[in-house]
Amino acid sequence: MASGMCGSILVTGSNRGIGLELVRQMAESPSPPSQIFAGCRNPDGPNAKDLKELAQRHQKLITIVCLDTSSESSVREAAKQVGSRLNNGALNLLINNAGINVPGTLSESGQKEMVDVFVTNTVGPMLVSKEFLPYLKKAAAQLGSQEMSCRKSAVINISTLLSSIEKCHTNFAFAPMYPYRVSKAAVNMLTRCLAEDLKSDGILVTAIHPGWVQTDMGGSQAPLPAEDSVKGMLKVFANLTEKDAGNLLDWEGNPIPW
Template sequence: MSEKLEGNILVTGTNRGIGLELVKQLAEKTGEVAHIYACCREPAGTSAEALRDLTNQYPGKITLIKLDTSDEDSISAAVQAVSKLIGAGGLNLLINNAAINQPASPAPLSATRKNDMMDVYETNVVGPFLIAKMFLPLLQRSAEREKNKGDEMSCSRSAIINISTIISSIEKCPETFPIAQMYSYRTSKAALNMLTRCLAEDFKIHNILVAAIHPGWVRTDMGGEQAPLTTQDSVLGMLSVMSSLSNKDCGMLVDWQGNTIPW
């Protein structure tokens, strides 16, 4: 069954790429009761110009929030800002989209330094970990508000979606490794998958759904020009998948078309 995405929705890394398109389609497709908290590192900077234009196209629907996923103080300030704006309401959907991939692809062993491993882990794993931990009270509040739904979980009730990748799959490594080694990136996303699984186990008692989604190979700064998918098609697919997720999908890794990816 598919449920319309509604309520308070927060997305990280929204000034470009998939994050920007997520905000655009969420603003287009959700109804009047939805509000989008679009996070980025510099909401007032030149890198957020497209996001500010989008905000102006949908008056009252999108609020820009400063959030750097590699900075705990920044996450804490974002939690405070969102809590204040939401008031008695909760957070229905949190999408951990922001991520980095360094060094540039194909990132073989010889080109990957200790700092790349550490920086990528901090942004792609520690960030989503802290964000989940610190936004938990707001997610719990929205899950509690729909007590009448019993233990039914969904992205419209209360959920965390971590944007992962097919190259995080350990089982698929023999087929994906020759295309892109990406030591730092793929190990960080494998850790993000385990974080997803742990949070799913931990938060199911609160009826908060946690899952990971692979967006496909998408034409963005990260995905490059050769990528076959547009951000529009990837996000259209992912939002449709999100609106169909239920208890059976909690703790799973699926792709933008809803297919399960093996760990």
């Protein structure tokens, strides 16, 4: 299956779950992008084994980058490293995928749980977007005459249905997760702010809900294999245009209300 993605792409949190599957499907597409930077907070740790094997099979395409999105210095260092390896200094697509969840009922949630989850899920995508912005701007400028798209220059923030304030009454009892929901609702606002801020540069910013996916985070009860979620998301990414800027869509392209 063609991924529909081209140019250079960075995926954060790409050593397992949805991030690993994103990198795998893009790399194994018959028309892969030209460069994939696979962010991983601990490339030498046991959780990176599958990503390393994948990168080994696609040595010319995949570069593993040490990137802890909860550390400002790590994000800066990763931006420097990626910048020195980008073709023409341009990054076409940033996928802010890294995320965490913790047991999160009201009684389980204190300051530490709220702040830790916020730092990774909300501050992380903000810092990564900020530090990689010069490369996204360069890509947008190089393809200046084209419409906004993930092929030109875009930021995708992986959000969730659980971020939706309007839908909360329909699913709160099923997933009473204070830190996670609050952090992802903030990701939606980050998405809207970035979309407004960067539209004059021609950079598209959209939030995506990947579905309830069979990963370590989603658990074994989840109905959707990562393979199907990612197949769907890549199709959605390939068709995103200016009208999707600042919106939250699901993995099949359906809009989710704030």
